Amino acid sequence: MANGLLGELQQLAGGLTVGQVVLFILAAGFVLLVVDYTRVLLLRRKMPPGPFPLPIIGNIHLLPERKPWIYFEQLAKEYNSPVITFWMGRRPNVWLNDAQSASDLFDKRATTFSSRPRMVVFGELAFGQSSLVSMYYGDRFRVHRKLTHMGIGLQQVRGYQQLQSDENKVVLYDLLTDSENYVAHLERYAASVVSIIGFGRRISTVTDPIITEVIFLMQRAAEHNVPGNSFPMIMESFPILAKFPRWMAPWMKNMGKPRAKNFFYALAEEAAHSDEGKDNYAKKLFELAPKYNLSEMELSTLSGSLFGAGSDTSSSTLITFLLACCAFPGVLPKAWEELDRVVGSHRSPNFEDEPNLPYVKAFAKEVLRWRSVAIIGGQPHAPIQDEVYKGWLIPKNTWTQGNVWAIHRNEENFPDPDRFQPERFLKDSPHHNPFPNERGYMTFGWGRRVCAGQALAEQGTFISVARLLWAFNIRKALDELGNEIPVDIFDYTDGLNIRPNPFKCRITPRNAEIKATIEREGKEALDNLSIYNGETKFRISTYHLENQ
């Protein structure tokens, strides 16, 4: 067949020999390579500094296997520039390693910097332009943001305080009897909150398949979703690898083609048509589908992204909180003093206490800063036109990523950054430092792309941190000899959303009165939440088999 093709080419080439045709093809390939590499080098001269790119592979040979955010932080120091360029193959990626540049570009130039670049693995091979997370800036993006705000926007989230508060009281109640399993209880809590909002159904046990299957799947996806030089992410550098038919491409073996009528669509449809009359986001979406011309795929991503974006992130943040308590026990007494003074033992703190709990509020903010879960700010941004910043060119559609790890460890904004220090967020404290935005952190991203669930996540983090601090003494676990087992504040997972690797900790009620309050409030909360009890008939593990 190859000979046939060469023969045809030979005919076209007017009687050249096969050898000459091969030589011609090689020469043409070489010329293309030279032209392309010249383009890269010329562009490189105009762009922010960074390592010298090689032909075809750019800088990907330099990329570490794990936690590239640490490497980019070092590169910024090496080049003495917070903004650097790193070539993923023939495509430049720009990394913003300080708060000022992220604010200047993503916030102040939000009208041009709020698109996404071309994404192969988590874009074209996944839900592409049907999902808000990977959608380009434009009219459809605005429709999706509007619909997402209808579900979890600032106006809505106050209405979710009661259910969030109740689910949170259940966590305290569960931790009284099963504190070793704290990760599962926090995951249940976070998933249950978004499940009630999205589908009108609570997740009552840690063995519910939504936890065991869906969250697991989301975590696996996040593990892969980090710039890398192995499969699948290498396809971002060489998109041509994604064009092969799947039978010829073993690297895409486990990447199923997304279906419109998928598991999340089924969950949403079930919730929308349930006759229990409970309000939920899926119901709203199905009602609005004709008005906004929503496809089945869009219905699935709009409702499913609550789980995708909202459960692992929220629970990981609370696991980080527990790690901080174990590693920095000195910060607890100050929080207890405030909570005992303002709240006492006979009730737990609630949302109305927030203005009177400045230290606890600062504590929650420091949790969000100290080890931010979305360590590279989630998905990349991209400008919709060529941009010039400090004399450097950032061409249209350039993959531009905020390195939250580096931003939140910048000594100028956060001296001694690995120290957990709530005082950083108290305006009158000598430890308070200026920051380009009012919140004092960039945990939720930027500009028009800022996390759509930020208000829900912030209010959930505050109430969870306040309650856990009020309820428990959280300490390092003890070994058989009664010695404290040390914790490692750098021992985190490697994915897009980070969380501490498993560690043991002791979570014990602070006193008998508090314990009694936790029990009483826990039972009341379960009673309040019983209206959301119910089972879905779908299982992600069997859904596609049953619906071939």
Ligand code: HEM
């Ligand atoms: C501590 C918890 C959370 C953190 C740290 C977090 C962080 C982020 C970040 C960094 C982004 C990307 C922003 C950007 O591109 O500039 C994002 C996007 C998003 N988040 Fe969150 N998130 C959290 C919780 C939630 C929750 C609870 C929900 C919903 C229930 C949610 C829904 C979304 C959605 C839909 C997007 C995509 C927005 C877009 O592309 O336009 N997130 N989040």
